[in-house]
Amino acid sequence: MSKPLLSVVITVYNEEDNIQPLLEATYLALEEIDYEVILIEDGSTDRTVDEVKKYANSRTKLIIFNRNFGQTTALAAGIDMAKGEYIATMDGDLQNDPTDIPVMLQKAIDEEWDVVAGRRANRKDGFVLRKIPSKIANWVIRNTTKVYLKDYGCTLRVYKAGIAQGMGLYGELHRFIPVLAKQQGAKMTEMDVKHHPRIHGESKYGLSRTFKVMSDLILMLFFQKYFQRPIHLFGGIGIISFLIGFLISIYLLVLKIMGEDIWGRPIMILGFILVLGGIQFITTGIIAEIIVRTYFESQDKTTYTIKSVYQGVLNPVIRVQ
Incomplete structure (x- = not known):
């Protein structure tokens, strides 16, 4: 296959009932585009692999993991394999709508955007367990990172290939x-996209991810502000800690001179x-993250x-009219 205009990366995990309608909708939406579809099967325990093999066309490649690695790693694998000039990512649960992809791609080309991010209009998820935590997380991320998007949780996005493949997802x-x-330095915009209720399968997300998001936010802020000058962070903390310790020492010395017992x-x-303890835990986590990145990338x-x-195959069961 020659280099396509668009590579569509779709992560799937235990989505056997969604595969046929997902591929049908994707092929139909992209029929006017030179495309490839890359599905990353993230260690499913159901018949997802069999369903993909049954319905995949000749422009579709299935990447099968030997165990579940998680959505970020699956996206990284698909992006690494992509050959298109642009890369679109979306979930395999049918909540994202493939018909939005051509519109987003055209916007990226016509207006020269590096990233066109989807913003779920009329989101079809639970209000208490999904929408409220998501709104809070989006507000926190937006105001701490100063990257002003309204919906960070929408997987449906279109990227220039160079941007997507240079992000370093871990x-x-x-x-x-x-x-x-x-x-x-990506030039980025956001647009409304359709969102559908989940029909088959179960959501892979829950409130437990809130703590993971907050931990990753700390890491993102470090990379955003101090990755190239960590001494500004750790040196500042060290100076403040030293000064506080020095003042405490002076205070205790004065008490000792006055005859008071300061020990214990x-x-x-x-x-x-x-x-x-707090400084040790935070710095150990950040240093460990840098070591992991160095290990893999070097x-x-x-x-x-x-x-x-x-x-x-050339002639799958699905035939788009």
Whole structure:
């Protein structure tokens, strides 16, 4: 296959009932575009692989992981495999609508955007467990990173290939993809896209991801502000800690000169434990993250393991009229 205009990367995990309608809708939406579809099967335990093999056309490639690695790693694998000038990403649960992709692609081409992000209009998810936490997370991310998008949780986006393939996706950073793109100087916009209620299968998200998002936000802020000058962060913390410690020492010295016993005071011990322990935990986490990135990138390693690759057939069961 020659280099296509568009590569569509779709992550699927236990979506056997969604595969046929997903591929039908995708092929129909893209029939006027030179495209390829890359599905990343993220260690499903149902018949997802069989369904993809049954309905995939000759422009579709299936990447099969040997276990579940998570959405960020699956997206990274698909983006690595993509050959298109532009790359679109979307979920495989039929909540994203493939008919939005040509419109987003045309907007990216005509207006020369590096990233066109989807903004879910009339979102069809639960209000308490999905919408409220998402709104809070979006507000926090938007106001701390200064990347002003309204919907960070929408996977449906179109990128220039160079931007997508240079982001460096690790861990569970898929929600922060706009931040990673912005760090590369990407010119970015947002547009309303359709959103459908989930019909088949179960959502893979829950409230438990809130703490992961907050942890990743701290990491994003570090990379955004201090990655090239970490001494400004750690040096500042060190100076403040030193000055506080110095003042405490002077205070205790004065008390000692006045004849008071200063040894073993709970406030002194607690202060040392909290300050030193907090700094140690935060810096150890950040340093470990840098080491992981260095390990993979310096050796051209990937964070995923592919079990096999399947190329769709020329005449699949699905025939788009």
